[in-house]
Amino acid sequence: ELKVEQNPLFLSMQEGKNYTIYCNYSTTSDRLYWYRQDPGKSLESLFVLLSNGAVKQEGRLMASLDTKARLSTLHITAAVHDLSATYFCAVDRNLQGGSEKLVFGKGTKLTVNP
Amino acid sequence: DAGVIQSPRHEVTEMGQEVTLRCKPISGHDYLFWYRQTMMRGLELLIYFNNNVPIDDSGMPEDRFSAKMPNASFSTLKIQPSEPRDSAVYFCASSSGGLSYNEQFFGPGTRLTVL
Numbered sequence: 001e002l003k004v005e006q007n008p009l010f011l012s013m014q015e016g017k018n019y020t021i022y023c024n025y026s027t028t029s030d031r032l033y034w035y036r037q038d039p040g041k042s043l044e045s046l047f048v049l050l051s052n053g054a055v056k057q058e059g060r061l062m063a064s065l066d067t068k069a070r071l072s073t074l075h076i077t078a079a080v081h082d083l084s085a086t087y088f089c090a091v092d093r094n095l096q097g098g099s100e101k102l103v104f105g106k107g108t109k110l111t112v113n114p
Numbered sequence: 115d116a117g118v119i120q121s122p123r124h125e126v127t128e129m130g131q132e133v134t135l136r137c138k139p140i141s142g143h144d145y146l147f148w149y150r151q152t153m154m155r156g157l158e159l160l161i162y163f164n165n166n167v168p169i170d171d172s173g174m175p176e177d178r179f180s181a182k183m184p185n186a187s188f189s190t191l192k193i194q195p196s197e198p199r200d201s202a203v204y205f206c207a208s209s210s211g212g213l214s215y216n217e218q219f220f221g222p223g224t225r226l227t228v229l
Binding site: 041042044048050088101102104106 | 147156157159163170179190205216217218219220221222223
């Protein structure tokens with residue numbers, strides 16, 4: 001059974017600081033997804049990582065994937081209040097073809113304080 | 115595209131009543147997923163469809179829950195009879211099987227409260 005673990009589950013940080021959220025998964029996969037959810041809102045796709053060593057950046061967020069370690073990181077640079085949200089990573093099994101079900105981590109609730 | 119559309123956005127009902135949630139996926143997407151989100155259990159996949167056919171319903175909690183997809187542009191999730199523990203936010207998501215990956219796009223959700 002594919003399991004996805006995120007840590008930390010709660011993260012409170014000051015504006016301007018850097019931090020990293022970790023996502024570990026239990027079985028072989030080279031497809032990992034990061035989503036953002038604002039309070040009371042839906043999930044928004046942030047990054048799709050499709051191969052070992054993949055790195056993607058959008059603004060102050062950078063995601064990377066190490067399939068050998070079964071680890072993805074979401075790095076936050078110089079945090080601002082607008083980044084406060086819950087961040088989910090998700091993995092699907094590396095089956096041939098397109099869609100399959102995603103297994104989500106429990107989410108990391110990030111609060112950025114002034 | 116308007117994105118995934120769900121209705122209603124909010125539903126308040128009494129225990130024992132039937133509840134029907136509706137979803138319209140993104141046009142051209144051939145996968146549709148129903149999720150439930152609660153504080154206690156997080157985000158759970160209930161069921162998903164490919165080309166209108168249910169593929170995996172192992173996440174459906176019990177027989178009170180049923181889902182259908184009569185055509186490519188419409189799906190329903192029904193709870194009959196509803197119970198207070200069904201209170202949650204229900205999300206519908208869709209994705210395209212024509213890609214080599216599985217980026218799912220989520221609807222705004224239906225917040226269900228069962229009294």
